[in-house]
Amino acid sequence: MSKQDGSSRQVTTGPVDDSATPILHVDMDAFFVSVELLKRPELRGKPVLVGGTAGRGVVAAASYEARRFGVNSAMPMSIALQRCPNAIVLRGDYASYAKYSKQVMAIFEQITPLVEPLSIDEAFLDVSGARRLHGSPAEIAWTIRDRVRAETGLTCSIGVAATKYVAKVASSRAKPDGMLVVPAARTIEFLHPLPVSALWGVGRVTEESLARLGLRTVGDVAAMPHDALQRAVGPALAARLGRLANGIDPRDVHTIRTEKSIGHENTFGHDLTDPVEIRRELLRLSNNVAVRLRKAGLVGRTVTLKLRYGDFRTVTRSRTLSEPTDVARRIYDEASDALTELVGDGARVRLIGVRAEHLRASGSGAMLWDPDEEWRDAERTIDEVTAKFGKGAVRPATLMPPGGERRREQPRIDPDDDAATAAAEWGW
Numbered sequence: 360m361s362k363q364d365g366s367s368r369q370v371t372t373g374p375v376d377d378s379a380t381p382i383l384h385v386d387m388d389a390f391f392v393s394v395e396l397l398k399r400p401e402l403r404g405k406p407v408l409v410g411g412t413a414g415r416g417v418v419a420a421a422s423y424e425a426r427r428f429g430v431n432s433a434m435p436m437s438i439a440l441q442r443c444p445n446a447i448v449l450r451g452d453y454a455s456y457a458k459y460s461k462q463v464m465a466i467f468e469q470i471t472p473l474v475e476p477l478s479i480d481e482a483f484l485d486v487s488g489a490r491r492l493h494g495s496p497a498e499i500a501w502t503i504r505d506r507v508r509a510e511t512g513l514t515c516s517i518g519v520a521a522t523k524y525v526a527k528v529a530s531s532r533a534k535p536d537g538m539l540v541v542p543a544a545r546t547i548e549f550l551h552p553l554p555v556s557a558l559w560g561v562g563r564v565t566e567e568s569l570a571r572l573g574l575r576t577v578g579d580v581a582a583m584p585h586d587a588l589q590r591a592v593g594p595a596l597a598a599r600l601g602r603l604a605n606g607i608d609p610r611d612v613h614t615i616r617t618e619k620s621i622g623h624e625n626t627f628g629h630d631l632t633d634p635v636e637i638r639r640e641l642l643r644l645s646n647n648v649a650v651r652l653r654k655a656g657l658v659g660r661t662v663t664l665k666l667r668y669g670d671f672r673t674v675t676r677s678r679t680l681s682e683p684t685d686v687a688r689r690i691y692d693e694a695s696d697a698l699t700e701l702v703g704d705g706a707r708v709r710l711i712g713v714r715a716e717h718l719r720a721s722g723s724g725a726m727l728w729d730p731d732e733e734w735r736d737a738e739r740t741i742d743e744v745t746a747k748f749g750k751g752a753v754r755p756a757t758l759m760p761p762g763g764e765r766r767r768e769q770p771r772i773d774p775d776d777d778a779a780t781a782a783a784e785w786g787w
Contacts (some may be wrong), residue, residue, distance in 0.1 A: 368537060370533050371497065376543075377497040379521055379542070380496050380526075380543055381486050381487040382485055382521065382522060383483065383484040383499070383518065384481065384482075385481060385516075386517075386531070387481065387507075388515060388536055390456065391409040391420035391456055393513050393514065394455050394513070395409060399449075405424060406422055406424040406428065406430075406443050406446040406447065407422040409450075409451050411436060411450070412436055412448055416435070416437075417626075418430060418436055420432055421439070428446075456479060462510065462511050463480075463515070466506050466507060466510065467503070473487075473614060474612070475612045475613050475614060483612045497540050501538065503515070516530050516538070517530055519538065519540040520540070520546070522607075522608035524603055524606075524608040525549070528549075528550070547581075547606055550581075550606055551578030551581060551604075554575065555569050555576060557577060558600055558603050558604060559603060560596055568592060585601060619716070620663075620718065621651050621714065622712060623647045623648055623714075624712025625644065625711060626710045627709060632705065637698070638695060641664075641694055641698060641711055644712065645687045648715050649685055649715075650687075652685035652715055653685045656720060658718065658720075659684065660717035660718075662680065662689075662713070662715060663713070663716055664676045664694045666698070666712075667709045668707060669708070670707075671709070677716070678693045680693065690715060694713050
C-alpha cells in the first residue's frame with residue numbers, strides 16, 4: 360500500500376498549544392490531479408493519474424484513490440496501470456498548474472511576507488510577525504485552508520511546528536485536506552514513533568542500512584550512540600540524522616530561493632544506439648540548459664553529464680571549467696567529451712542528462728578573457744528571436760527533426776523527488 364494514501368492521517372481538531380510554533384508548511388493535495396478535477400468534476404472519487412502514457416511515460420501525480428492501489432508519483436506508467444488497471448490517465452497541463460500555483464502563493468504572501476516556495480505546490484511560511492493581524496499560527500493555518508478552498512476550489516494540508524523539518528513532516532501526516540499542530544514541547548513525542556524514512560536524507564538504501572542495525576523508528580536513531588551511527592552512515596549524514604531525530608533544525612524561512620544547479624534530462628521511448636542521434640540529443644539538452652541559465656542571469660562552473668544505459672546502470676561525469684559559462688556550445692563540448700569516455704560501440708542509452716552546477720550571477724566575477732564571446736553573442740541573438748517569434752523559430756540545423764516535427768522532451772522525475780517539483784523545474 361502507498362505510504363501517501365492518507366491511511367495514516369493525523370489532524371488537530373481542538374485547542375492546542377501553538378504559542379511556540381511559528382513555522383507552517385503548506386502542501387497542496389495531489390495538486391496536478393486536483394487541478395484537472397476542477398475541469399472534470401465527474402472524475403472525483405475515481406483513480407486518476409496525470410502523466411505520460413507513450414513509451415516510458417511516468418506518473419506525475421496520482422489521486423488518493425489511485426494511491427490505495429500502491430501507485431505513486433515517479434512510477435513508470437506501465438507499472439501504475441498494472442497495479443490500478445481502472446485508472447483514468449490524463450495528460451498534464453502545466454499552464455493551468457502554474458496559474459493556480461500563483462493564486463495560492465499570492466494568498467500566502469497576503470498573510471506574511473516570509474514565504475519560501477519549495478516547488479509549484481508547497482511552501483514554508485514564518486508567521487511570527489502575522490499574529491497581531493491574523494491570530495495564532497493554528498488560526499492562520501485554518502484561514503489559509505479556508506481561503507485556498509474558497510478562492511481556488513483546491514485543498515491543502517498544513518503542518519504547524521517550531522521548525523521547518525517538523526512542520527513538513529506534520530503536513531505529510533495531515534494529508535489529505537488536514538492541519539496538524541505539533542506543540543514545541545511535544546516535538547520529541549511526535550517524532551520518535553515515526554519510521555526512519557521520515558528523516559530527511561533517508562532513502563531506500565540508507566533505510567536498509569539502518570534496519571540492519573535494528574533502527575526502525577526515529578526514536579531508535581535518536582537513541583543510537585553517535586559513534587555507531589557514524590560508522591553506519593558516515594559522519595555528515597550521522598550528524599544530520601542525529602539532529603533531526605531530536606527535533607533540531609535551526610534553518611530560517613528564506614524568501615529568496617537560489618538555484619544550486621540547472622539541468623535537463625530525457626528518458627527515451629526506446630534505447631538509443633546511433634552515436635549521431637545520441638549527440639544530437641546531447642546538443643539539444645545542452646542548449647536547453649544554456650537558455651535557462653541566461654534567462655536566470657546565471658553562469659555555471661561545472662558541467663555534469665548523466666547517462667543511464669539500457670540495463671539501468673547509471674553513471675555521471677563532471678567537468679570543471681576554467682571560466683563559468685552560460686553558452687550551449689561550451690556546455691555541449693564538455694558534456695560531449697565526457698560522453699566519449701562512457702559510450703562505446705553498440706552501447707544502448709536509455710537516458711541522457713546535462714546539468715550546470717556551481718552557479719553564480721552572470722558578470723559577478725571578472726574574467727581575464729572570455730573564450731565563448733562569439734558563441735555567447737550568437738546565442739543571445741537567438742534568445743531575442745525566440746522571445747519575439749516563439750520557441751523553435753531559430754535553432755541549430757542539427758536539431759531540426761525529420762519532416763520538421765517538433766520533438767517533446769520528457770520531464771525528469773526522480774523517484775526520490777516530489778513530482779510537482781520535477782514538473783515545475785522542467786516546465787512540463
